[in-house]
Amino acid sequence: MKFFHGFLLLLITAYDILELVQAQNQSEFISLACGLVPEHATYTEKSTNIIYTSDANYIDTGLVGRIRDEYKVLQQQTWTLRSFPEGTRNCYNFNLIAKRKYLISGSFLYGNYDGRNKIPIFDLHIGPNKWTSVILDAVGNASVYEVIHALTQDRLQVCLVKTGETTPFISSLELRPLDNETYVTESGSLITVSRFFFAPTPPMIRYDEDIHDRGWNPYLLDEQMVSISTDILVDTEDNFYDVPQLVAMTAAVPRNASQPLTLYLSLDETTAEAYIYMHFAEIQKLGANENREFSITFNDDQVGYAKFRPPNFTITTLFTPEAISSLDGNFKLTFAMTGNSTHPPLINAVEIYRVLELPEPETDQDEVSAMVNIKRSYELEKKVSWQGDPCAPKAFRWEGLNCNYPKYEPQGIISLNLTENKLTGSITPEFAKLTQLVELDLSKNDLSGDIPAFFADMKSLKLILSFLICRNLSGNPNLNSTIPNSLQKRLTSNSLTLILSETPLKESKKVPVSAIAAPVAGMFALVVVLAIFFVIRKKKSYSTAAPGPPSVTTGTVQSETRSSNPTIITKDLRVTYPEVLKMTNNFQRVLGKGGFGTVYHGNLDDAQVAVKMLSHSSAQGYKEFNAEVELLSRVHHRHLVRLVGYCDDGDNLALIYEYMANGDLKEHMSGKRGGNVLTWENRMQIAVEAAQGLEYLHNGCQPPMVHRDVKTTNILLNERYGAKLADFGLSRSFPIDGAYHVSTAVAGTPGYLDPEYHRTNSLSEKSDVYSFGIVLLEIITNQPVIDKTRERTHINEWAVLMLTKGDIRNLIDPKLMGDYDTTGAWKIVELALACVNPSSNRRPTMAHVVIELNECVALENARRQGSEEMSARSSVNFSLSSASEFIPGAR
DSSP states (O other), rough: OOOOOOOEOOOOGGOHHHHOOOOGGGGOEEETTTTTTTTTTTEEETTTTEEEEEEEGGOOOOEEOOOGGGGTTSOOGGGGGOOOOOSSSSEEEEETTTTOEEEEEEEOTTTTTTOOOOOOOOEEEETTTTEEEOOSSSSOOOOOEEEEESSSSSSEEEEEESSEEEEEEEEEEEEEETTTTTTOOSSSSEEEEEEEEEOOOOOOOOOOTTTTTOOOOEEEOTTTTEEEEOSOOOOOOOTTOOOHHHHHHHHEESTTTSEEEEEHHHHHOTTTTTEEEEEBBOOOOOOTOOOOEEEEEEEEEEEEEEEEEEOOOOOOEEOOOOOOSSSSSSSEEEEEEOOTTTOOOOOOEEEEEEOOOSSSOOOOOHHHHHHHHHHHHOOOTOOOOOSOSSSSSSSGGOEEEEEOSSSSOOEEEEEETTSSSEEEOOOOOGGGGGOOOEEEOSSEEEOOEEEGGGGOTTOOOOOEOOOOOOSSSTTTEEEEEOHHHHHHHHTTTSOOOOEESSSOOOOOOOOOOOOOOOOOHHHHHHHHHHHHHHHHHHHHHHHHHSOSOOOOOOOSOOOOOSSSOOOOOOOOOOOOHHHHHHHTTTTEEEEEEEEEEEEEEEEETTEEEEEEEOOOOOOOHHHHHHHHHHHHHOOOOOOOOOOOEEEEETTTTEEEEOOOOTHHHHHHHHHHHHHHSOOHHHHHHHHHHHHHHHHHHTSSSSSSSOOOOGGGGGGGETTTOOEOOOOTTOEEEEOOOOOEEEEOOOSOOOOTTHHHHHOOOEEEEEHOOOHHHHHHHHHOOOOOOBBBTTSSBHHHHHHHHHHHTOGGGTTSSSSGOSSHHHHHHHHHHHHHHHHHHSSSSGSSHHHHHHHHHHHHHHHHHHHHOOOOOHHTTTTOOOOOOOOOOOOOOOO
């Protein structure tokens, strides 16, 4: 079931963006004319001025070809091609920028290059996932397939996959970087369905009119509509989408001004979901008493926008924030003039994209890089199966590899068999980067040099099956059988088996050789038995580590075993229980109570402190107590609460913090502490300071830490309302050696808990980002996180519902009485919703959050100072309270 929550207005000003999109030249373009020879050849396509190069540096396989002369009527990049008669999957490889978004386009023109006059049919893949089937309708017609894809790694593979008897081929392949703020999806990538504008004459627009080289086609005007245009330039500078001037300066209006304007869009697939982008600009000069106002309706019965007025000579983009679908794959958009309007509706351009789901995860990036380097080191480019992702999909797994396929993490390589591959030279250290490798077989090759010491550091490696299995050493005079000391220790401890030869190799005078002499059949039998043993043991350890479904830590009593010898290393902060009694004056003044116990006011060395006494029934047990002491003993930041001392005296556990005079943020938001309402300026400053503390945990600590319990009660305020993050009992260290997730028992507070973490047990720093997004929504709305009396129980769902009603004032705390910067308000709302994206990969980092929040603080400061520049650049406020909610039923 999918719901459509209305078109979101994307009205971008100079203050709304981190980086303005600069006019883009071709320096970041990749434009390949496939099959162009020689390898370093380049040329400029006259119709577009795009510089094309040969594809030879991006692929190891394939044959070059040229279409027949009678079909050379299109652009020059279609005149040559590369075909792939060998292998099932052949891939282009690009080294790009991870997390960057690219427009990727492939062109195909058969042109009877092979003289068979038989049009091929095959598939196109992006990474391990199918992108589309390539289907051509004629020998001399070209087909172009285009996708918008955000890279998860810094490596991209575009693959052609043979699906029948015919040979795959490709004419051109082009990559264009896009602004990451554009074309945002809930999941997957976007396949271009159509992109059109409403010109009175039918030119096609491409580079360099469009700096991203998007192709814009003229819409076929029907008898009910007419095109209008202007000679006045339209302001497109402050719009993320960089709509070309030739597109922005034209529009469609109904031929009969009193009638609606209707557009019919088709996905060509009934089950597909779509994102629609509509670009508007008023391109007629309207009089003082004239206006253009219209509603936008989807499929006749769902109002997406009740009263919309395009800005004068400035482009604005409306888009669907969630994927939408229809029963038959067709969409009808109706633009109808309102009763207040003096002019009919208009639209300048429309883009429609189909969702491309990406179900196959990619192999760990470091392991892919290692395999590519191994392939290059031993000149294995001719191995026809070694194309694309090494492990995915399983049907195309590289020959000689076995992989594990964990459910929520990148897959890795667990065995590699390179026997009888004519390997020469030394053993490359790239093998050490295969961190999950259990078995390695390098037998029956011509390797030389030393046995590498790095094998001892490969913790997963159990068997190294003979560097050379043979009955003599002929042809291998340089193979040194000396065992490095570090490797010998693992052999001695039986944590690794090393099979060198059936015939014992020359032993080192210093270190004895551990070798297993056995028939070849026996060796392979041993490999199989041990491999099964280690795999079963590994699976068993996983199941033991995480039995049953995840559960949330609550305030229930937990039984735990506590060591009689405290393990906390930091002794200089330790105080005795009598000292706690003295500093709290026998627990005279209570500051607060919670599931952990009671917090008391105290004095230590003439300074005020807060003493948290853990009750015996506390959910925060000794493990969490210990973790917090150790973390705060070594981690110091101005926006993390400072640990002054701790007590670990028998059954008496206490944490002693610096005193925060204004309690926690939750108390102030709820009004429990009385006093004045927190101003928008206060709220922005508190948000940015809490974010800085959290960002420090993620990026400033060694190792990095995940807080795991970010919420408003854990943000404390000092006498000047400065914010500090507190309560680190659930914090966990976070690996920095290439692993992006760790598996833990789920802990946190309901409502703030990352649903992806709860579902998968896979913890990352993005789990904190989700919780912080909930905190931002609380700061903005002053609404409880969970309220069963609301139409939407969870604050996230409720906020989205309020936004669909068009007016941000529906969302912001009414106690503020409108005293806030509207641009900053929209910015922080968008940031909060980005933080609570269901997919952790699509959430911002805390570093990005801090940057955005600092801009919100600057906007509010400028407003309070009465800045004229700020007033001139304020964003338009939505005042569409009469807009109908746009939530169609299941499609």
